[in-house]
Amino acid sequence: MGSNNEELLKSIENMMNTKLDDMEKNINKNTDTQIGNLSNQIAHLSKENEATKEKVNTHETRIESLEKQNKSKESMERNGNIIMYGIKEENYGNARSKVVEILKFLDPEINRFCVKGMFKLGKGGWNAEGPIKVILISPMVKNDIMRLKHKLKVSEIRITEDLSPEARETRKSLAQYSLAEKDKGNKVFMRGETLVINGKAWTLEQLEETSNAMLVDSLAQAPPIPPTSKDNEKPKVGNLKRSNKEISPPLHSPLANKKNKLFTTPNQLNNQIQLNLQQMWPKEGENSITQNKTNQTNSNITNNVNPV
Incomplete structure (x- = not known):
C-alpha cells in the first residue's frame, strides 16, 4: 500500500x-x-x-x-536708398522738389531723374514729423550723396543710409569700438558692417572675441593684491578663563557703596540711588540754605580779619 x-x-x-x-x-x-x-x-x-x-x-x-x-x-534694395530727416512739405510733389533741390546742392550732376521714388516713414502726412525714404536710381548715386553730405550746413536736415534694424544695432556697437580705438590714436572708419582699424577690417564678432580674450589675459596677468598691515595683524583673542576676583562696579555707580561692594538688598540699592540723586541735583530749598550758610561763613571771616 x-x-x-x-x-x-x-x-x-x-x-x-x-x-x-x-x-x-x-x-x-x-x-x-x-x-x-x-x-x-x-x-x-x-x-x-x-x-x-x-x-x-x-x-x-x-x-x-x-x-x-x-x-x-x-540689402541690395536698401543699398540704393537714403533716409532724409527734417523735410516737411504740404504734399508729395513739394517734398520731391525739395529733396531734389537738396541733393542737387550736394552734387550738381544730380537731377530729378535720379530719384526713382520716395515715401514718408512714420505716422502722418508729408507735413508731419518723420523721415523720408528716398529711392535712388543706383548705389553709385547714393555713395556720392553720402560722401558729400557734410556740405549740408542746416542742422535740421540730415541724411543717413537705409539700414535694416539688425544693421543699425551692429553699427551702434561698432561705433563704441570706433570711439575706443580713436582714443588710442588709431585710424578708424566704418565700412558697411565692418570697422577698419589701421587698414584692417574687423567684424563685430571678431572685435567682441578679441576684447574678451584681452580681458581674460589682463586678468590672468594682473599681480596679486598685497596684504595690508591690518591683514597681517593677528586678531587678539581674549582670555576665556573667568577670573576668581569679584567684579566691582565703578565708584560713581549707584550699584556700589563706599567700600566698593555690591549691595545685597533692594533697600540698600534704593537708598544709595536716592543719595546719589540728592548729591547731583539738590532741592531748591537745600540750595538756598547751603548758600545762606556759605554767605554767613564768609561774612564772619571778613569781620574777624583786622584791617591793615
Missing part, C-alpha cells in the same frame, strides 16, 4: 514538473516573440526618426538659404 502511494506521488510530481516546463517554455516563447516585435517596432521608429531628422535638416538648410537670399535682396 505504501509503495503504491509513493508511486502515485512520484507520478503526480512528474506530471507537475512537465506542466511547469511546458508553461515556462510557452512564457519564454511569448516573451521572445513580444521582445522581437518591440525590437522591430523600435527599429522602424528609429528609421522614421532619422528620416524626419533629415527632412528637418533639409528644411532648415532651405530656410537659411531663403533667409540669406532675402537679406541679400533687401
Whole structure:
C-alpha cells in the first residue's frame, strides 16, 4: 500500500514538473516573440526618426538659404536708398522738389531723374514729423550723396543710409569700438558692417572675441593684491578663563557703596540711588540754605580779619 502511494506521488510530481516546463517554455516563447516585435517596432521608429531628422535638416538648410537670399535682396534694395530727416512739405510733389533741390546742392550732376521714388516713414502726412525714404536710381548715386553730405550746413536736415534694424544695432556697437580705438590714436572708419582699424577690417564678432580674450589675459596677468598691515595683524583673542576676583562696579555707580561692594538688598540699592540723586541735583530749598550758610561763613571771616 505504501509503495503504491509513493508511486502515485512520484507520478503526480512528474506530471507537475512537465506542466511547469511546458508553461515556462510557452512564457519564454511569448516573451521572445513580444521582445522581437518591440525590437522591430523600435527599429522602424528609429528609421522614421532619422528620416524626419533629415527632412528637418533639409528644411532648415532651405530656410537659411531663403533667409540669406532675402537679406541679400533687401540689402541690395536698401543699398540704393537714403533716409532724409527734417523735410516737411504740404504734399508729395513739394517734398520731391525739395529733396531734389537738396541733393542737387550736394552734387550738381544730380537731377530729378535720379530719384526713382520716395515715401514718408512714420505716422502722418508729408507735413508731419518723420523721415523720408528716398529711392535712388543706383548705389553709385547714393555713395556720392553720402560722401558729400557734410556740405549740408542746416542742422535740421540730415541724411543717413537705409539700414535694416539688425544693421543699425551692429553699427551702434561698432561705433563704441570706433570711439575706443580713436582714443588710442588709431585710424578708424566704418565700412558697411565692418570697422577698419589701421587698414584692417574687423567684424563685430571678431572685435567682441578679441576684447574678451584681452580681458581674460589682463586678468590672468594682473599681480596679486598685497596684504595690508591690518591683514597681517593677528586678531587678539581674549582670555576665556573667568577670573576668581569679584567684579566691582565703578565708584560713581549707584550699584556700589563706599567700600566698593555690591549691595545685597533692594533697600540698600534704593537708598544709595536716592543719595546719589540728592548729591547731583539738590532741592531748591537745600540750595538756598547751603548758600545762606556759605554767605554767613564768609561774612564772619571778613569781620574777624583786622584791617591793615
